[in-house]
Amino acid sequence: MATIQEISENLQRGKAKVVKELVQQAVDAGIPAKQILEEGLLGGMSVVGVKFKNNEVFVPEVLIAARAMNMGIGVLKPYLQDDSMQAKGRVCLGTVQGDLHDIGKNLVKLMMEGKGLEVIDLGVDVAPETFVKTAMEQDCGIIACSALLTTTMGAMADVVKAVEAAGLRNKVRVMIGGAPVTEAFCAQIGADAYTPDAASAADKAVELLAN
Numbered sequence: 420m421a422t423i424q425e426i427s428e429n430l431q432r433g434k435a436k437v438v439k440e441l442v443q444q445a446v447d448a449g450i451p452a453k454q455i456l457e458e459g460l461l462g463g464m465s466v467v468g469v470k471f472k473n474n475e476v477f478v479p480e481v482l483i484a485a486r487a488m489n490m491g492i493g494v495l496k497p498y499l500q501d502d503s504m505q506a507k508g509r510v511c512l513g514t515v516q517g518d519l520h521d522i523g524k525n526l527v528k529l530m531m532e533g534k535g536l537e538v539i540d541l542g543v544d545v546a547p548e549t550f551v552k553t554a555m556e557q558d559c560g561i562i563a564c565s566a567l568l569t570t571t572m573g574a575m576a577d578v579v580k581a582v583e584a585a586g587l588r589n590k591v592r593v594m595i596g597g598a599p600v601t602e603a604f605c606a607q608i609g610a611d612a613y614t615p616d617a618a619s620a621a622d623k624a625v626e627l628l629a630n
């Protein structure tokens with residue numbers, strides 16, 4: 420039987436196909452999808468993150484680990500959905516301008532869709548104007564921004580300003596998140612909500628759209 424440890428180790432080595440198979444085996448063995456995600460996949464990626472920081476691994480290794488992570492998440496997707504939820508509204512989601520990290524953003528999407536939200540995924544390196552234009556054209560109640568770099572967090576403030584400039588402040592809420600983002604930063608830039616992880620982002624989005 421595939422163990423969480425094996426999933427984590429193979430992810431760290433970037434063995435995408437093996438990770439995919441091991442995740443499926445773990446699911447079949449009855450290990451909860453949330454545990455596989457948090458301890459196996461996210462656990463493995465956080466080891467890669469520490470090695471990256473210490474210059475023990477470099478961008479190519481991180482990219483192949485990220486690909487393995489995405490393969491694993493793909494297997495888990497149906498098991499992380501909550502089918503009991505009714506459609507609650509529309510969200511436009513993206514990683515902010517200058518930032519190419521998309522794994523956390525993709526998890527937010529998966530969790531939000533799992534809660535019955537319609538998510539328009541704008542991808543990475545999204546300009547503030549693109550968030551606002553999409554929210555207007557697609558009638559989104561929420562703009563959700565992800566940032567992984569301290570240098571790109573500031574782009575979230577630009578999104579809030581762009582929403583204000585478009586006169587949408589009372590119509591569209593701005594949610595923010597990502598590793599360097601904090602509650603205090605959220606208050607500082609006047610965004611509507613910060614959540615620390617993808618599952619709580621989905622819960623918060625449902626709550627905001629209900630009010």
Ligand code: B1M
Nearest residue numbers: 468472518519520521522523565568569596597598616617
């Ligand atoms: Co980059 N990277 N990276 N990287 N990378 C970090 C973020 C870093 C912390 C690594 C390190 O030094 N330890 C560091 C940032 C330092 C800082 O700013 N403080 C860093 C750096 C420096 C860089 C480059 C500048 C490196 C370089 O080129 N010299 C460069 C920047 C490129 C750019 O964006 N312009 C770069 C590049 C890359 C890769 C392309 C190689 C790759 C990205 C691949 C991809 O995303 N497709 C990559 C990766 C993979 C990482 C690490 C290793 C892992 C990130 C990840 O995917 N984590 C990362 C180190 C680390 O985080 N430990 C690192 C797993 C993911 C599920 O977590 O995205 O945090 P995360 O999402 C979480 C929460 O944050 C939250 O939910 C998720 C959990 O449920 N969340 C939200 C995320 N978005 C949310 C939105 C919400 C709510 C919650 O509401 C809307």
